[in-house]
Amino acid sequence: MTDAAPMTDLFVIGGGINGCGIARDAAGRGLSVTLAEKDDLAQATSSASTKLFHGGLRYLEYFEFRLVREALIEREVLLRAMPHISWPMRFVLPWHPDMRFESDTPTSKLLGRVMPWMRGRRPSWLIRLGLMMYDSLGGRKILPGTASLSLEGTPEGAPLQDRFRHAYEYSDCWVEDSRLVVLNARDAEARGARIMTRTEVLSADRHADHWVVTTRDAAGAAHRHRARMLVNAGGPW
Template identity: 70%
Template sequence: MTKTLDIFIIGGGINGTGVARDAAGRGLSVTLAEMGDLGGATSSASTKLFHGGLRYLEFFEFRLVREALIERENLLAAVPHISWPMRFVLPVHKSMRFEGSTPASKLLTLLMPWMKGRRPAWMIRLGLFIYDNLGGRKILPATTRLDLRHDPAGAPLREKFTTAFEYSDCWVQDARLVVLNARDARARGATILPRTIVTNAKHTGDHWEIETRDQNSGEVALHRAAILVNAGGPWVQDIIENTVETTAQGKVRLVRGSHIVTRKLFEGDKTYFFQGKDGRICFAIPYEDDFTLIGTTDADHDAASTVPECTTSEQEYLCEFVSQYLVDPINTDDIVWHYAGVRPLYDDGAANATAATREYVIKVNQEAGGPLINIFGGKITTYRKLAESVLDEVVKLRPNTSENWTCRVPLPGGDFPVDGVDALLRDFMNRFAFIERRYARRLLRSYGTDCADLLAGCKSLSELGRHFGGDVYQRELDWAIDNEWVQTGEDFLWRRTKRGLYLDTKQRDAVDEYIQARRAKTA
């Protein structure tokens, strides 16, 4: 007889893998099914930031911002290899543009300037004061004021920008965060099934019966579970209505966020936070050493089944946006890559996509006869707290479940201090002196202390095996296939890493062919 699991999770993005890790660490039996690659949709198409969400203060989402600010430092402690502090430079405009003819409309514009034009300096400073103090900041430095006429941060910017505020947030390799949660969940006993679609789920007697189909082999399997968790992201409502065939207790609002990657636009490791005339904001972020990441947009997206694309108009919009600030304007010819993702926000009835809440909402539905826990919304920074909220609901259903445990507990490869990367790099270079420093740093920023396992026994560059270009060697590919569910070149080149930016089409094809051949041998 098929064993009845405690929890079955649909969806292998950051929310699903976060729940799987938390639940498995409490001793619960867990299986997770993801219809594509882990983190293959929304969770690999973010702006790659752990941040409180400075602009969310404008919409009075203080609880969300406070939770996210606290989580920044918790996550830095858990994943110091794939996340690190960044300083953000926010140039100040000298004047504000007011619109409206009546005193009431002018007052409204003054009090809520994001509705018309850019924010004034006093509002930015007030917001940053709240931002610095709302979340009990301990690791990250506080806001400072910059004179851009004498600070290197002003070099890329037009002369009219003479003042800026510099504040702290954090960078994260989003898709790697998903895989590390999945790896830790598996190490704690969970079963992780990528490229496995849930075709049907129904409640029978005292359990759920979940039917899955392996997307590669076509094999159909039946699973039993006491609790079903719907972490389907953009597909959350489709799973409720079509897979489980029950009534949704909330609605999802799909919002597309598009990004472009350009040649490197400025030196240094600081990110720029730009304000648009339309009230939106845009980041220009140092990316993969040799590039700049620019984003994002907010546009309503019609359906989860529609593949999100960064449209030509969005590419032009982002280029024009940042060009208002840069000494050297850019255009679409400078773009080397672009991507788009769909944020599955909870539909709170906001007038536009930008104003829609980023709060996560957990709904427990018993209409099908058993507990179905549906996850709406969320942001990558608060995924761990979201997982705890889901487990709070599990505890109500299974009272003997143990307490919260994940805060600051390292994910695979992250078992070293937040400020320990340089020391780890020195040790790494001593042990593997044949590797160039830049390559060594890239490996450490992907795998952390797991590098010792990845390179175990290697004493020369030749022992890394075939070189595919862009410092991609056979040894790393083999390790990723064996440990991180890599099944295609895209999995490795655009999600586990971003080495696709450094390889040409022929080299990328060679990586995919190698992966397919190796998987065929070990099948």
């Protein structure tokens, strides 16, 4: 085993979007950073995502307005920062008078109290209200806003059953998730971070004022690292 490396400010475990994003942010703030990933960057969850920058439309039914607002603001930031790997995408929400809430949510419970005759049905005005909030909560400037849409004789309605005649359209955007991870890692490295792939973390032990992290590289050699702070962004492993 090699001798301990010089003390760094931050050691990050995991080379997914969270790990690489944290490394980039910390390095950009002047911290010394080391990141270890046991496989390759974006090896697992970060390359198997929905590939969307989205604000979490469904969370509006749970009254998670702050969460949605923060996500929408970050969506705008990412769109501006990385237009070469992200593209606007329109989504169509078909509506029918008999459509119902899929589960008990704060919104469905409230509607059940004030409009009991709806019997769990989801009114069109509620969808429209939610989409208007989705447009306005995050200060949308880049993507087109929501709109009503007829499905009769239109390409959007062609794959659907005839009973769906009306829909709503809204915007989120598609992103190349693995490239986003790699770009964050490269930028972190450009800011002074040390990015180690094919490097497994064997142990992390807390000492009085720092962490001692033991890793094993692709050649099987073990190394020790010292860091004042440790972030475990290893995902489900």
